[in-house]
Amino acid sequence: MTLLLSLALHFTLACVGIGMLFCTVRLLLGPSAQDRVLALDTLWMCTMLLCLLLGIRHGSMVYFEVALLIALIGFVSTIALAKFLMRGEIIE
Amino acid sequence: MKRLLPSPLLSLVLLATWLLLNQSLDAAHLLLGSLLAIVAPLLSRPLQPDGHARIHRPLALLKLLGKASVEVIRSCFNVTRIILFARAEGLNSQFIRIPLHLQSPHGLAVLAGIINMTPGTVWVEILPDSHELVLHVFDLHDARWWIDTIKGQYEQPLMEIFEGKSP
Amino acid sequence: MNNWDNLPLWASLPATLLLILGGCIALTGCLGLMRLPHFYQRIHGPAITITLGTACILMASMILFSALETRPVVHELLITLFVLMTAPMVSMLIMRAAVHRELRQPPPNPPREESAWNAYGSPRVCKRNGGPPPGS
Incomplete structure (x- = not known):
């Protein structure tokens, strides 16, 4: 069972990694600015998932705090970018 | 106190x-x-210019959230199926307009949260003059069904919860 | 991989299933982001990564850490709460930004099926191009 669990963990890590690759492709291809913002936001979310999975992999709780911080910073940065796209300024 | x-x-x-x-x-x-x-x-x-939310029926709110999470999981699998197996050209992605009667800002916020958490629907905005909600649907079959679902399943309970109106 | 050998079966079996399901769903969401043709369709792809993918992996993490520490570990609920509050706001703001950017351009000619102009119609043109964007 332990072997199966470790296999599943590595499979999930690979899935999230490939997903991040897909996001990067969209980030580079564009074509519009909102596509890039969306890809960046998904990339943040995938990074958070990756941190959680690494935390399980190493059995350490420190990764949880990293994941929480990544979710926080990702939210703020995406909101700022989206607001900028919408209005051309962030704080009016 | x-x-x-x-x-x-x-x-x-x-x-x-x-x-x-x-x-x-x-x-x-x-x-x-x-x-x-x-x-x-x-x-x-x-x-918060509108003050803190007054929740008139906490139990109804819990029931609504439970129903919404079932809906989230169901439409998650729908969207997964569409992305994996459907041809992108056959998709009918459309904007639809839904007339709303819900006025409470907190109720509208909860409605926006539920609709955006559900994969396959994204809330765009409420038109200020007609109080109509503009919604984008990933794979639209029947606009009438969406309007009835959102008004009956979400808006009605939210009006009871946040505005204290009984049906 | 520390002391995973004494994990009970009730923890490892659901955690395995949840991890595999979460990974597949996260991958599908990113695939949708990459391969769907229009922006308004692409925005629905990551939604499943954020809702079900994150939920599955968080639940697996909760189960595994609870079994490892032999006490209930529920602080993953914090991330759930946070994502639940922020993800709708993010997708709504990106969608609004996209729609407002499109409405600042002239309507497509010939009309396209996926255009935001279909929902807004033409009478709002002058209003939108003149003043600040509505809904603020």
């Missing part, structure tokens, strides 16, 4: 969040968390 704790539910959630963050039930954390739970809503009060 009323002045110190304008919204007991909010304070309770803040305290629970603080305890979760620290992962302990020590007296020190309880004390600091309670202080935070009392001070934070008072300090953030000027940021």
Whole structure:
């Protein structure tokens, strides 16, 4: 069972990694600015998932705090970018 | 008491969040968390021009959230199926307009949260002159069905919860 | 991989299933972001990564850490709460930004099926191009 669990963990890590690759492709291809913002936001979310999975992999709780911080910073940065796209300024 | 704790539910959630963050039930954390739970809503009060939400029926809110999470999981699998197996050209992605009667800003916020959490629908905005909601649907079959679902399943309970109107 | 050998079966079996399901769903969401043709369709792809993918992996993490520490570990609920509050706001703001950017351009000619102009119609043109964007 332990072997199966470790296999599943590595499979999930690979899935999230490939997903991040897909996001990067969209980030580079564009074509519009909102596509890039969306890809960046998904990339943040995938990074958070990756941190959680690494935390399980190493059995350490420190990764949880990293994941929480990544979710926080990702939210703020995406909101700022989206607001900028919408209005051309962030704080009016 | 009323002045110190304008919204007991909010304070309770803040305290629970603080305890979760620290992962302990020590007296020190309880004390600091309670202080935070009392001070934070008072300090953030000027940021909310509409005041704190009044929830008239907490049980109905729980029921609504339960129903919404079932809907989220169901449409998650629908969207997964469409992405994996459907041809992108056959998709009928459309904007639809839904006339709303819900006025309470907190109710509208909860409605926006539920609709955006459900994969396959994204809330765009409420048109200011006609109070119509513009919604984008990933794979539209029947606009009537969407209007009936959102008005009957979500808007009606939200009006009862936040505006205290019985059906 | 520390002391995973004494994990009970009730923890490892659901955690395995949840991890595999979460990974597949996260991958599908990113695939949708990459391969769907229009922006308004692409925005629905990551939504499943954020809702079900994150939920599955968080639940697996909760189960595994609870079994490892032999006490209930529930601080993953914090991330759930946070994502639940922020993800709708993010997708709504990106969608609004996209729609407002499109409405600042002239309507497509010939009309396209996926265009935001279909929902807004032409009478709002002058209003939108003149003043600040509505809904603020």
